């Protein structure tokens with residue numbers, strides 16, 4: 001469900017026409033719908049309304065401060081993976097006690113900063129990290145609440161680049177190591193091992209991998225408790241997939257996912273922590289771009305557009321499909337022709353879609369790449385010295401620039417000549 005629909009023949013974000021925003025801000029730009037974001041957060045939170053839960057939105061999926069503040073106002077906590085993300089959460093007004101810290105390479109400086117802020121918990125990914133946290137906490141006279149990230153070695157049945165719960169992935173510690181690690185943690189100063197964490201991957205479109213992981217998680221909590229560990233919370237990570245094909249197969253609903261969590265973990269009497277990212281921000285955003293040229297060769301027809309892999313890298317990096325809709329609805333009635341939608345970046349890997357059946361679109365015609373709210377703007381860069389594109393937030397009939405377009409002065413001003421040059 002999202003709030004990008006045609007009205008009077010023009011694609012709108014809530015009550016605002018995307019062509020009006022394009023006229024004011026130029027293209028390309030990211031556009032987010034407040035109503036969609038909040039709805040997704042609330043449906044998820046409501047599914048667990050009678051349970052002690054902490055829903056920590058995965059900042060990495062879309063870290064714009066305006067988005068974080070809005071979710072925070074509805075009670076969301078945050079899942080962070082760097083000091084930068086913690087600073088974003090705090091700048092957006094998120095209380096530190098609603099923050100969990102994931103990631104395999106937290107530095108001592110980052111650990112110290114998170115302890116000073118007083119975050120809820122660290123998701124510990126290795127024995128070496130456990131020792132580092134213990135040392136930093138002890139030096140500060142603090143106690144770090146932790147959950148080991150346990151790698152269950154289950155197949156998340158998703159793209160290899162976003163699968164994290166197999167034994168060969170860098171994430172977490174093998175589940176077989178859990179008894180030894182929790183025993184070690186109990187003996188270390190400055191550590192309170194109060195939880196267990198698992199995150200098996202992203203864009204997971206079937207319940208079965210979750211069911212396998214949760215079954216193991218419940219068993220693990222039972223075993224750890226039998227050994228005298230006080231496990232107060234389980235963190236099941238994120239990963240629930242969303243529909244990228246408008247007419248394609250639907251991933252499990254939040255309600256079905258919630259029912260599975262309750263079935264497998266509800267009886268543990270633990271606080272439930274979640275780290276959803278894409279499920280909240282994914283279809284709350286689109287990337288609006290315009291056509292520069294049409295080009296037809298012996299082999300193919302290309303639609304050359306002003307957005308590129310540096311603005312949205314998902315198709316290039318994960319072979320991701322994202323729907324493309326013309327902003328002008330009348331074009332939908334036109335015959336469709338297979339086209340490669342490509343940007344100006346000098347790489348053959350620069351494309352937004354390959355062989356996509358689309359109506360012919362003339363130079364200047366606007367279109368929207370759908371489902372671009374998660375892992376879109378956050379993965380953008382200025383490769384080929386292309387400016388970072390703006391981000392716009394819509395709420396009802398209002399819209400605001402929540403990140404202006406980078407300027408050439410900003411781009412050039414960020415660098416220095418060496419003193420000897």
Ligand code: LLP
Pocket residue numbers: 058060061079102103162199201202203237238239240275276277278279314318374375
């Ligand atoms: N928790 C942890 C520890 C994670 O590593 C991630 C995502 C999440 C939660 C949130 O997962 P989500 O609910 O969004 O699936 N750039 C890729 C996705 C990378 C996911 C990284 N970790 C993409 O565009 O598909």
